[in-house]
Structure formats: structure tokens, C-alpha cells
Amino acid sequence: MRVSKTSAAANGAESGIPAATAVPADATAEAESAPVAGTVARVRKANKRAKETPTGLVRRARRMNRELALAFPDAHCELDFTTPLELAVATILSAQCTDVRVNMTTPALFSKYRSAKDYAEANRTELEEMIRPTGFYRNKANSLIGLGQALVEQYDGVLPNKLDRLVQLPGIGRKTANVILGNAFGVPGITVDTHFGRLVRRWKWTDEEDPVKVEHIVGDLIERKEWTMLSHRVIFHGRRVCHARKPACGACILAKDCPSYGLGPTDPAQAAALIKGPETEHLLELVGL
Numbered sequence: 001m002r003v004s005k006t007s008a009a010a011n012g013a014e015s016g017i018p019a020a021t022a023v024p025a026d027a028t029a030e031a032e033s034a035p036v037a038g039t040v041a042r043v044r045k046a047n048k049r050a051k052e053t054p055t056g057l058v059r060r061a062r063r064m065n066r067e068l069a070l071a072f073p074d075a076h077c078e079l080d081f082t083t084p085l086e087l088a089v090a091t092i093l094s095a096q097c098t099d100v101r102v103n104m105t106t107p108a109l110f111s112k113y114r115s116a117k118d119y120a121e122a123n124r125t126e127l128e129e130m131i132r133p134t135g136f137y138r139n140k141a142n143s144l145i146g147l148g149q150a151l152v153e154q155y156d157g158v159l160p161n162k163l164d165r166l167v168q169l170p171g172i173g174r175k176t177a178n179v180i181l182g183n184a185f186g187v188p189g190i191t192v193d194t195h196f197g198r199l200v201r202r203w204k205w206t207d208e209e210d211p212v213k214v215e216h217i218v219g220d221l222i223e224r225k226e227w228t229m230l231s232h233r234v235i236f237h238g239r240r241v242c243h244a245r246k247p248a249c250g251a252c253i254l255a256k257d258c259p260s261y262g263l264g265p266t267d268p269a270q271a272a273a274l275i276k277g278p279e280t281e282h283l284l285e286l287v288g289l
């Protein structure tokens, strides 16, 4: 590819983009310039992001949340449950296991174990056998029996609706507690699972790895009433579009606000083929594909 050094240097000087990545001025190179233009766009974005103010970050984060609301109007907890206790049990079982598999396991479990007392008095071997498909079934059986006993002893068998009390219960960490608060009690909560942490770091909302720090930082960026739905939307986006290995950047509704645009294919057709799930058609329509 031929690049006019003079023009490239001039472009670089004006835009703050390194001359090596500036757009070729030579019209004959136009056909080859798409990848270069893509690089320029990314460098421009990176430069802009480096100067982003705290207010700018809040605005961008909220804008992205609004875009995600358009993309996933029906985002929800993908675990099946009808009571707070069932949600607590399903969330405990979901550790290192897919929601789909948990949902295949819980109907029989919930019809046999209907109360905290049932878990407290469970026959360990039977319980382990029922939850075996979700993996780590011995530890999970310990948690479920311990949870049932603690609820019976301390709360008359009823799950409390306060974070500080929930996190004291066997098997319930902060992430599980926030899932329960947000989805069973209507108390806004941010669920930092692997998808959520991965995506907010890609979006440069934070560089933190620690889930509790991530939760607090994102809590400062996004309105409290949005926390639960934001969590669902981000997790939906992580499962359907922004995959860990090959994100569908060329078909992503967040592309214009995402500092990691280009991590996956930017070709629209290639990217569209990477999108998963029942919302695929809707997602593609939103980006004009």
C-alpha cells in the first residue's frame, strides 16, 4: 500500500493520531485503505477515551445501558423459580453450571423440597443424587442443608431480604445475595458474574478485577433503580453478542461507545453469524443488518 508520507504526517499532526496509522492521501490506495481506516477509528476512539472525564464516563455508561435496554427489553434472570427460597437454591446450584442445566434439575427438586425445613432435614444421599447433574454436588448439598438449617434456626424458615443477613447464610455470597435481592425482593442489586466483570472491563467502565469493587464502581455510574435490569442486560449481551473469545463487534449495538470495538470481527456478515439466541433477528435489525 502506498501512503503519502507528507499527507500522512499532516493528518497525524492534526488529529493527534500517530503518523504511521494516518489515512493514506493517495486515492489509488483507496481500495486497500479499509483496514487502515479501521485502525484510525480505533486510535481516535482510544485517544478520545484517554481524555474521558468522570462525567463523560457516566454519560457513556448510561447511554450504553439505554442501548442495551433497546436490545434486550425482556432481559431477565434465566433461572426458573417461584419463591425467594427456590431462587436461592437455583443460584447456589448455578455455580460452575449453566442456567439451562440448573433449570432441568430444579423442577423435581422443588417439588420434593418445598420449605427450608425440607432442606434442613434432607437425606444427604438423596439430595446429592438429585443435584448431581449440576456438578460439585457434595459441596452444593452441604450448602443447601446448611441454608435450610440456618433459615429454620434464625429466621423461622423465611429467607431475609437484607444483604448483610443474606451473606451470612451458608452457600450465599454477595453475588447470590444480589441476585436474590434484585429478582425475588425487588431491591436493586448489581450481579457481578464472569460476563458482567468481563464486559464492564472491555467497556473501560473500570479496570478492577475484584467483583465487590466492580459492583461499587458500576453502582456509582448507573442509576440505582436500573441496577437489577442492567445486570440482566449485560449478562444477556455477554452470552449473545460480546463473547469472550470472538465478540460480534461488526453487528453490535454498542460499537460506537465501546473502546474494545475491533476485538472481534468488524465485518457485518461475519459478526452477524456470531450472534446467538432468540433475539438474533431483533439485534440485527437494530444495527441495520
Ligand code: SF4
Pocket (backbone or CB within 6 Å): 202, 241, 242, 243, 247, 248, 249, 250, 252, 253, 254, 255, 258, 259, 260, 261, 262, 263, 264
Ligand atoms: S463492540 Fe465488540 S467488544 Fe464492544 S461490546 Fe460490542 S461486541 Fe463487545
